[in-house]
Amino acid sequence: MNDFTRVEGVALPLPIANLDTDQIMPKQFLFGIDKSGLAKGLLYDLRCHADGTPQPDFIMNTEPYNHARILVGGPNFGCGSSREHAVWGLQQGGIAAVLAPSFGEIFYYNSINNRLLTVMLAQDVIDQIMAEIAIPASSHLIVDVQAQQVHTASGKSFPFDMDARQRHMYLNGLDVIGASVGMLPEIKAFEQAHFAANPWARVMAPT
Amino acid sequence: MAHTLYQKLVDSHTVKRLDEAHVLLYADLHIMNEYTSPQAFGGLVERGLKVLRPSQQMGVVDHVIPTHADPVAQRVIRIEAASKQAANFSRNCNASGIKLYDVNDPLQGIEHVVAPESGFIRPGMVVLCGDSHTTTYGAFGALGFGIGTSEIEHVLATQTLTYRTAADMRIRIDGVLPTSVTAKDLVMYVVAKISAQGARGHAVEYAGTAIEALSIEARMTLCNMTVEAGARAALIAPDETTFAYVRAHPGNLDAAGMEAAIKTWRNLYSDPDAAFDIELEFSALDVAPYVTWGTSPDQAIPIDGRIPQRDADASTAKALDYIGLTGGSRIEGTRVDRVFIGSCTNGRIEDLRLAAAVVRGQTISPTVRGMVVPGSGAVRDQAEREGLARIFTDAGFEWRQPGCSMCLAMNDDVLAPGERCASTTNRNFEGRQGRDSRTHLMSPAMAAAAAITGYITDVRKLGAQP
Numbered sequence: 226m227n228d229f230t231r232v233e234g235v236a237l238p239l240p241i242a243n244l245d246t247d248q249i250m251p252k253q254f255l256f257g258i259d260k261s262g263l264a265k266g267l268l269y270d271l272r273c274h275a276d277g278t279p280q281p282d283f284i285m286n287t288e289p290y291n292h293a294r295i296l297v298g299g300p301n302f303g304c305g306s307s308r309e310h311a312v313w314g315l316q317q318g319g320i321a322a323v324l325a326p327s328f329g330e331i332f333y334y335n336s337i338n339n340r341l342l343t344v345m346l347a348q349d350v351i352d353q354i355m356a357e358i359a360i361p362a363s364s365h366l367i368v369d370v371q372a373q374q375v376h377t378a379s380g381k382s383f384p385f386d387m388d389a390r391q392r393h394m395y396l397n398g399l400d401v402i403g404a405s406v407g408m409l410p411e412i413k414a415f416e417q418a419h420f421a422a423n424p425w426a427r428v429m430a431p432t
Numbered sequence: 433m434a435h436t437l438y439q440k441l442v443d444s445h446t447v448k449r450l451d452e453a454h455v456l457l458y459a460d461l462h463i464m465n466e467y468t469s470p471q472a473f474g475g476l477v478e479r480g481l482k483v484l485r486p487s488q489q490m491g492v493v494d495h496v497i498p499t500h501a502d503p504v505a506q507r508v509i510r511i512e513a514a515s516k517q518a519a520n521f522s523r524n525c526n527a528s529g530i531k532l533y534d535v536n537d538p539l540q541g542i543e544h545v546v547a548p549e550s551g552f553i554r555p556g557m558v559v560l561c562g563d564s565h566t567t568t569y570g571a572f573g574a575l576g577f578g579i580g581t582s583e584i585e586h587v588l589a590t591q592t593l594t595y596r597t598a599a600d601m602r603i604r605i606d607g608v609l610p611t612s613v614t615a616k617d618l619v620m621y622v623v624a625k626i627s628a629q630g631a632r633g634h635a636v637e638y639a640g641t642a643i644e645a646l647s648i649e650a651r652m653t654l655c656n657m658t659v660e661a662g663a664r665a666a667l668i669a670p671d672e673t674t675f676a677y678v679r680a681h682p683g684n685l686d687a688a689g690m691e692a693a694i695k696t697w698r699n700l701y702s703d704p705d706a707a708f709d710i711e712l713e714f715s716a717l718d719v720a721p722y723v724t725w726g727t728s729p730d731q732a733i734p735i736d737g738r739i740p741q742r743d744a745d746a747s748t749a750k751a752l753d754y755i756g757l758t759g760g761s762r763i764e765g766t767r768v769d770r771v772f773i774g775s776c777t778n779g780r781i782e783d784l785r786l787a788a789a790v791v792r793g794q795t796i797s798p799t800v801r802g803m804v805v806p807g808s809g810a811v812r813d814q815a816e817r818e819g820l821a822r823i824f825t826d827a828g829f830e831w832r833q834p835g836c837s838m839c840l841a842m843n844d845d846v847l848a849p850g851e852r853c854a855s856t857t858n859r860n861f862e863g864r865q866g867r868d869s870r871t872h873l874m875s876p877a878m879a880a881a882a883a884i885t886g887y888i889t890d891v892r893k894l895g896a897q898p
Binding site: 240241242243245247248251252253255256257258259260270275300301304305306307308309312327329330331334335338339388389390401402403404405406408409411412415416419423424425426427428429430431432 | 444445447448450451453454456458460461467468470471474475479481484485486487488490496511513514516517520529531551552553554556557562563564578579580581582583585586589590591592594596628629632633662664683684685689690692693696728746747750840841842849859861862863864867868
């Protein structure tokens with residue numbers, strides 16, 4: 226279930242450091258002009274042979290991890306390219322939450338903007354969770370956003386921190402763009418003063 | 433109260449503080465490419481909104497464009513999906529009145545090469561772009577950083593971004609870089625020293641005599657690739673070198689406007705008693721020509737170094753298996769199939785001069801296919817005027833049209849499985865230049881040397897002085 230107060234389900238362990246967005250969503254899947262059709266590109270080179278047939282020994286292609294709702298990754302998860310397609314692809318592939326010791330910065334903010342839950346936990350906590358979910362029988366995790374706790378199948382619980390704004394956005398689905406559009410009067414007042422004081426900051430004539 | 437340069441740039445662009453950690457940040461300029469912007473334009477349409485400030489946007493087709501040696505202004509995108517994406521981008525920009533360097537614009541090139549040479553980047557600006565290498569603009573003392581597509585939509589709609597401010601890091605590098613050691617080697621050294629997430633969450637300001645001695649183009653290389661250490665931004669305080677570059681690329685500023693602006697820009701520095709969350713120091717004398725041996729930009733060693741033993745950590749063994757090299761062996765002497773010179777990191781005129789100085793009068797190895805892809809139409813034209821293009825073609829290199837090309841291989845320029853490439857780009861990720869391809873990042877001079885010998889070579893041993 227996922228009502229944005231918690232995510233629960235099978236968790237996929239991917240203990241790979243610096244798993245970059247090129248690997249999460251390779252270049253050949255980036256030609257679209259909408260967000261659709263990205264599930265097939267998710268972790269493609271790890272998941273598929275060059276001819277497109279599945280790599281049977283890759284964990285994501287095995288039961289129960291082929292139904293994963295949660296991904297547990299290594300440090301600097303999602304580093305590299307700014308491509309938001311990585312986030313869309315994870316979501317279209319069924320992933321609703323990613324737990325990792327740290328995240329690439331742009332990926333992290335892209336996740337927040339798409340309500341893909343990102344949870345940062347210390348490496349030793351990730352290691353404990355990783356060890357448990359690597360066993361199919363204990364691969365189930367619950368991420369309780371309201372209580373800010375991760376619960377494992379064996380009954381261990383780990384608290385996590387969450388930025389207040391991120392938590393609010395995740396729980397309530399805040400429309401950031403809509404909120405900023407509501408501040409247009411302030412934006413217009415700012416830019417008038419800004420360009421009057423710093424005319425050089427305008428590199429093209431206003432239309 | 434004392435402020436860092438980063439804080440000054442954020443403060444001067446803060447429309448409103450949203451909470452303790454976030455501000456509504458105003459963008460002076462927003463740059464777009466064809467592949468990260470379509471869904472943002474689509475989102476605007478869904479909301480019934482228009483682009484708020486068209487004259488503060490700029491578009492360039494660069495990621496998907498082919499770089500075949502077709503005549504200027506006669507390029508055809510042969511990949512159908514890529515062609516549709518470029519056409520869609522053109523429609524979006526034209527419909528909103530946004531300045532676009534389209535497929536057949538003679539000045540088309542890589543966004544981070546085109547924008548500075550067009551006079552669109554100045555000290556003190558905030559510049560956003562849906563591309564992680566937007567950190568490049570820190571070379572001018574401008575705050576530049578990459579954003580996602582949802583954020584592109586935010587900027588199009590409001591000319592602002594809901595922005596979580598970064599922590600401050602300063603990296604001081606004093607001393608003189610040794611002969612044949614460039615800004616590319618310097619940034620690879622820094623990334624190797626502090627790791628691929630060593631600057632995560634931080635805006636990195638570079639300072640010190642080694643930085644002051646760098647040209648603007650070298651500073652762009654340094655700031656561009658600082659994102660590979662996880663930095664949210666890179667910055668160098670503007671100085672006379674910066675002002676000379678901006679004077680030479682004035683854009684829409686007249687002489688009086690320029691001098692008034694420079695007076696303002698002289699205040700763009702970190703106050704002497706400003707506090708940084710992290711301060712690091714390195715000596716330029718310790719930097720050597722650097723080469724990556726693995727699949728992350730921080731897996732780099734000096735050319736005379738040895739690749740780590742495979743039991744060093746899990747990432748090392750995984751990287752060695754992918755890259756097809758043996759732990760404990762030397763990187764020098766590793767045979768390469770391809771050499772690529774170009775990208776937003778190293779596709780500027782100065783980079784081509786450094787490579788051409790090594791190549792001049794030489795012939796590349798018959799076992800190597802070498803490609804030189806200028807960063808923009810202006811770079812191409814200048815390189816042709818200076819005779820650099822001729823040096824490359826005489827040596828056996830392909831001289832191509834501008835674009836991102838084989839840096840990310842989202843176009844016709846892709847490595848075949850197993851091919852090993854000496855590359856002046858910024859990422860040696862698994863599959864970045866093509867599935868199962870093997871990338872070794874290095875400077876333009878080092879890549880040129882590898883092309884001549886056919887293997888990864890210490891450019892200092894070739895005798896030519898770049």
